[in-house]
Amino acid sequence: xxAALSRLRAFLAAWPRVALVEVREAKGSTPxxxxxxxxxxxxxxxxxxxxxxxxxxxxxxxxxxxAAGAPAADILDVPLGPQIGQCCGGRMLVDVALAGEAxxxxxxxxxxDEAASRPSVFIFGGGHVGHALAAALALLPLAVTIVETRxxxxxxxxxxxxxxxxxxxxxxxxxxxxxSAFLVLTHDHALDFLIVAEALRRAxxxxxxxxxxxxxxxxxxxxxxxxxxxxEGELSRLVCPIGGAEVKDKRPAVIAAMAAAEVxxxxxxx
Numbered sequence: 001x002x003a004a005l006s007r008l009r010a011f012l013a014a015w016p017r018v019a020l021v022e023v024r025e026a027k028g029s030t031p032x033x034x035x036x037x038x039x040x041x042x043x044x045x046x047x048x049x050x051x052x053x054x055x056x057x058x059x060x061x062x063x064x065x066x067a068a069g070a071p072a073a074d075i076l077d078v079p080l081g082p083q084i085g086q087c088c089g090g091r092m093l094v095d096v097a098l099a100g101e102a103x104x105x106x107x108x109x110x111x112x113d114e115a116a117s118r119p120s121v122f123i124f125g126g127g128h129v130g131h132a133l134a135a136a137l138a139l140l141p142l143a144v145t146i147v148e149t150r151x152x153x154x155x156x157x158x159x160x161x162x163x164x165x166x167x168x169x170x171x172x173x174x175x176x177x178x179x180s181a182f183l184v185l186t187h188d189h190a191l192d193f194l195i196v197a198e199a200l201r202r203a204x205x206x207x208x209x210x211x212x213x214x215x216x217x218x219x220x221x222x223x224x225x226x227x228x229x230x231x232e233g234e235l236s237r238l239v240c241p242i243g244g245a246e247v248k249d250k251r252p253a254v255i256a257a258m259a260a261a262e263v264x265x266x267x268x269x270x
Contacts, residue, residue: 002160005111008107009108015044017041018041018098019098020038020097020098021038021039023093024075025093027090027091028080029090030050030090030091031049031054031088036050037107040066042063042066049092052080054080054092057078061096062096065097073097075095075096078094115143120180121263123146124148124169124195126148127153129255132255133183133185133260134161135253136253136259137256146161146164147166147172148166149166153187169186173199179205180202180206181209181267182195183259184199184208192211196210197228200230201230201234207239207263207266208237209238209259210239211255212240213241216241217241220238242258243255243259244258244262
């Protein structure tokens with residue numbers, strides 16, 4: 001079960017009366033797109049339609065409907081301008097409806113479907129940066145897996161992050177779904193090179209990144225071109241060092257934040 005599905009089940013179990021708020025239409029500049037949704041209960045919310053005054057209006061309307069037990073759905077047609085204190089400039093149509101058993105079941109199926117279609121990200125190496133990456137990426141709509149050769153390096157991981165223990169991590173690259181992202185940061189440079197070489201052979205990889213320095217990249221490039229049979233075109237897709245060179249801070253959490261942005265950019269472009 002995905003972390004999102006687990007949280008939704010817990011929310012629905014805690015609140016027997018909820019309303020579904022969903023963006024039907026979004027025109028111009030808006031905080032969220034059509035299809036964005038949230039659930040509202042008398043004392044809590046699950047998800048968001050973008051925040052701001054529009055969301056407050058939708059929450060108030062949903063709670064009024066819950067309190068009244070209103071059977072009918074409602075539609076909010078809201079221009080996002082100065083009159084509501086939200087200056088996006090677009091316009092949104094938002095559906096608000098009580099969520100009975102059928103809608104609850106539909107939302108659970110929706111979360112399951114969304115989880116099944118999430119892009120896959122594989123982190124090779126469970127050290128300090130690997131754990132920081134897992135923590136950063138677990139917050140995003142991704143299927144995150146840490147791949148390690150050493151069981152004692154796994155430790156505590158965020159909810160929803162999967163673990164693959166294997167003596168041959170490059171096989172995980174070969175078996176990964178199309179469009180996957182690969183972040184390579186093991187304890188062994190030679191192992192890094194083998195995994196990265198395998199990832200670069202996948203033309204469908206959305207992102208291939210390796211921790212290190214410009215010197216490490218140069219060493220890998222020489223080996224990859226001369227001994228591994230790789231080409232310049234494949235090599236040009238390698239991001240090394242991960243996280244970019246603009247920020248000099250090498251703390252694991254900072255590297256992870258910068259690399260997570262790179263991964264999302266790669267996935268959105270693929």
